[in-house]
Amino acid sequence: MVRMNGQIGAALAVSTVIFALRPDLESGFSTLWLPLVRRTREPYLDQWALPGGGLPTDEELAGAAARTLRETTGLTPKYLEQLYTFGDPGRSPGGRVVSVVYWALVESDEAALAVVDKNVQWFSADHLPPLAFDHNRIVEYALWRLRTKVEYSRIAHAFLGETFTLAQLREVHEAVLQKALDPANFRRTIESSGTVVDTGQRVAGVPHRPPRLYRYNDSVHAVDSGALEPAIG
Amino acid sequence: MVRMNGQIGAALAVSTVIFALRPDLESGFSTLWLPLVRRTREPYLDQWALPGGGLPTDEELAGAAARTLRETTGLTPKYLEQLYTFGDPGRSPGGRVVSVVYWALVESDEAALAVVDKNVQWFSADHLPPLAFDHNRIVEYALWRLRTKVEYSRIAHAFLGETFTLAQLREVHEAVLQKALDPANFRRTIESSGTVVDTGQRVAGVPHRPPRLYRYNDSVHAVDSGALEPAIG
DNA sequence: GCAAAAGTGTTTAAACTACACCCATGC
DNA sequence: GCATGGGTGTAGTTTAAACACTTTTGC
Numbered sequence: 001m002v003r004m005n006g007q008i009g010a011a012l013a014v015s016t017v018i019f020a021l022r023p024d025l026e027s028g029f030s031t032l033w034l035p036l037v038r039r040t041r042e043p044y045l046d047q048w049a050l051p052g053g054g055l056p057t058d059e060e061l062a063g064a065a066a067r068t069l070r071e072t073t074g075l076t077p078k079y080l081e082q083l084y085t086f087g088d089p090g091r092s093p094g095g096r097v098v099s100v101v102y103w104a105l106v107e108s109d110e111a112a113l114a115v116v117d118k119n120v121q122w123f124s125a126d127h128l129p130p131l132a133f134d135h136n137r138i139v140e141y142a143l144w145r146l147r148t149k150v151e152y153s154r155i156a157h158a159f160l161g162e163t164f165t166l167a168q169l170r171e172v173h174e175a176v177l178q179k180a181l182d183p184a185n186f187r188r189t190i191e192s193s194g195t196v197v198d199t200g201q202r203v204a205g206v207p208h209r210p211p212r213l214y215r216y217n218d219s220v221h222a223v224d225s226g227a228l229e230p231a232i233g
Numbered sequence: 234m235v236r237m238n239g240q241i242g243a244a245l246a247v248s249t250v251i252f253a254l255r256p257d258l259e260s261g262f263s264t265l266w267l268p269l270v271r272r273t274r275e276p277y278l279d280q281w282a283l284p285g286g287g288l289p290t291d292e293e294l295a296g297a298a299a300r301t302l303r304e305t306t307g308l309t310p311k312y313l314e315q316l317y318t319f320g321d322p323g324r325s326p327g328g329r330v331v332s333v334v335y336w337a338l339v340e341s342d343e344a345a346l347a348v349v350d351k352n353v354q355w356f357s358a359d360h361l362p363p364l365a366f367d368h369n370r371i372v373e374y375a376l377w378r379l380r381t382k383v384e385y386s387r388i389a390h391a392f393l394g395e396t397f398t399l400a401q402l403r404e405v406h407e408a409v410l411q412k413a414l415d416p417a418n419f420r421r422t423i424e425s426s427g428t429v430v431d432t433g434q435r436v437a438g439v440p441h442r443p444p445r446l447y448r449y450n451d452s453v454h455a456v457d458s459g460a461l462e463p464a465i466g
Numbered sequence: 467g468c469a470a471a472a473g474t475g476t477t478t479a480a481a482c483t484a485c486a487c488c489c490a491t492g493c
Numbered sequence: 494g495c496a497t498g499g500g501t502g503t504a505g506t507t508t509a510a511a512c513a514c515t516t517t518t519g520c
Contacts, residue, residue: 010245010288012331055243057329061320084461085318085333087294096290098245098333100318144459167471185510187473208471209517226377228317400498418483420500441498442490 010087010096014064015052015135017083017103017142018073019125020111021159021175030175032125032146034139035073035114043093044132048123050139052099065102073114077104079158081225083142091134103142105158150176154195157216163199165211166190194220243320243329247297248285248368250316250336250375251306252358253344254392254408263408265358265379267372268306268347276326277365281356283372285332298335306347310337312391314458316375324367336375338391383409387428390449396432398444399423427453 021030036048051072055064062080069077080102087098106114116122123129125143128136150156156172157164170186190196196214203211254263269281284305288297295313302310313335320331339347349355356362358376361369383389389405390397403419423429429447436444 010290012243012245055320055331057243058322060322061318061331082317084315085294087288087333089291089293098288098294100320100331141459141461148459165472182511183471184473184475184512189509205519206471207469207519209473211472226374226381228374398499415484416498417485417500417502422482438492439498440492440496442500444499 010098012055013052013097013099014055014061014068015050015099015101015138016065016069016080017050017101017139018069018075018077018106019104019142019146019159020075020106020114020122021108021172022111022122024124030108030171032143032175033111033122034125035120035122036128036131037072038119038121039132040119047132048121048129049132050101050135052101055100061100062102065104069104069106072120073106073111075106075110075114077106077158079105079155083138083145086134086138088134101138101142103145105146105155107161108159109161147176154193154216154220157196163201163213163215165203165213166196167211169196169214243331245288246285246330246332247288247294247301248283248332248334248371249298249302249313250283250334250372251302251308251310251339252337252375252379252392253308253339253347253355254341254405255344255355257357263341263404265376265408266344266355267358268353268355269361269364270305271352271354272365273352280365281354281362282365283334283368285334288333294333295335298337302337302339305353306339306344308339308343308347310339310391312338312388316371316378319367319371321367334371334375336378338379338388340394341392342394380409387426387449387453390429396434396446396448398436398446399429400444402429402447 018034019032020034022033023029024031035051037051039045039047039049051068053064053068055061059067061082066077066080069075069080081104083101083103085098085100087096089096091097111122114122125139128139130136131139146155150173156169156176159172160168166187167183169190170181170183173186174181195217197217199213199215201213203213251267252265253267255266256262257264268284270284272278272280272282284301286297286301288294292300294315299310299313302308302313314337316334316336318331318333320329322329324330344355347355358372361372363369364372379388383406389402389409392405393401399420400416402423403414403416406419407414428450430450432446432448434446436446
């Protein structure tokens with residue numbers, strides 16, 4: 001925490017809730033995971049917390065979020081958006097901290113390779129231990145936002161690579177929404193939305209009809225944030 | 234602006250976009266208006282800006298928003314929600330300022346009585362002059378949020394008094410969305426949503442069939458912000 | 467051929483839209 | 494009665510859900 005002696009007595013920090021899909025070893029289905037860092041000083045010494053830190057003087061807010069994400073996980077976010085600013089006096093013992101919180105989505109394949117050590121670990125988003133500060137509440141809100149937004153916006157592809165099958169995209173939706181979706185209806189909904197483009201390629205070597213590969217259609221604008229563009233790292 | 238000498242070189246401010254409905258004198262229809270304050274110092278001396286100010290040490294963010302709203306207009310918001318935090322370096326000449334921006338709705342009847350003087354005036358939300366800082370962009374985003382949210386959430390009543398007719402509620406929707414709505418379909422949509430309750434009373438003295446008076450149904454929870462409650466002043 | 471997932475077609479229900487029409491009041 | 498907005502009825506259209514069925518691959 002940074003001490004200040006101006007008349008405005010709040011420190012400014014930026015934190016990020018980072019989501020990736022990882023296969024649950026028990027069920028075999030993909031579920032939401034997020035990386036947390038162990039605190040190395042008081043308050044909340046040794047407890048898990050969201051990656052983040054103080055805001056440097058000349059760094060953009062989204063830039064600070066992308067940087068802490070890269071520093072803790074080694075990953076680059078495919079989607080990054082401001083979540084909310086938490087600033088209750090008393091949310092941090094020892095001095096007021098106002099935290100601008102971002103949420104990010106990272107590609108699943110890459111996430112599997114991400115940094116893990118004694119002080120950085122991935123946790124299942126729906127089964128978190130008690131976290132430092134009000135971070136449990138923050139993750140809950142980020143989860144709500146992700147689950148709401150995946151239904152009306154075009155963010156699910158951020159969990160996937162350059163090309164993907166509709167089955168993969170459907171699995172992302174199913175993992176996020178925690179419910180099964182009808183493959184036939186899902187296909188029609190996505191196709192009519194114009195969010196994806198057929199690459200003409202197909203996946204070979206599968207023991208069934210080879211699925212088409214699609215690509216994200218970035219010529220269609222997402223109608224989700226009005227005048228503000230969601231930052232993309 | 235506040236000068237600081239800590240290693241974190243950003244000042245924290247809270248601003249509010251305050252919306253009210255006012256009849257347009259030319260067309261006779263209600264339109265969206267908002268109060269702005271004239272800047273009394275550099276930068277942007279004498280230009281119009283959103284009401285706001287630095288964040289006091291022990292005041293909540295929403296509390297600071299409600300206070301500046303009250304101080305500039307004398308009004309109490311019926312709806313108050315965090316909009317976004319703007320923090321680009323360079324958005325304020327003379328030193329970095331991170332602004333946590335709220336948006337508020339105030340009752341139309343009261344708004345007509347609100348403070349107006351040389352340094353506080355109301356402007357039509359869709360015809361603003363060039364404002365100080367990045368405030369034009371902020372208002373645009375707030376307008377987008379209001380217009381999006383009024384369609385799926387239950388906030389329109391915040392422009393009205395304790396009781397209201399469905400025609401009044403429809404006029405709010407029409408003013409915000411800037412398009413006419415079918416009275417018959419509007420009635421059915423609202424009634425089936427359970428957002429309003431019939432008070433049993435009717436409006437007397439009108440030269441046509443007397444309309445029923447409704448009240449906002451606060452027992453039905455709005456599904457709009459997940460874990461976070463929108464603050465209400 | 468068989469299993470498995472890709473992909474298509476069809477049926478039904480629900481939601482939204484447009485608009486015709488009747489009702490209750492002041493003048 | 495007439496004008497005016499309140500309020501109801503209903504038909505057509507669009508959207509979403511459920512599910513049967515056909516297609517194409519590996520083995």
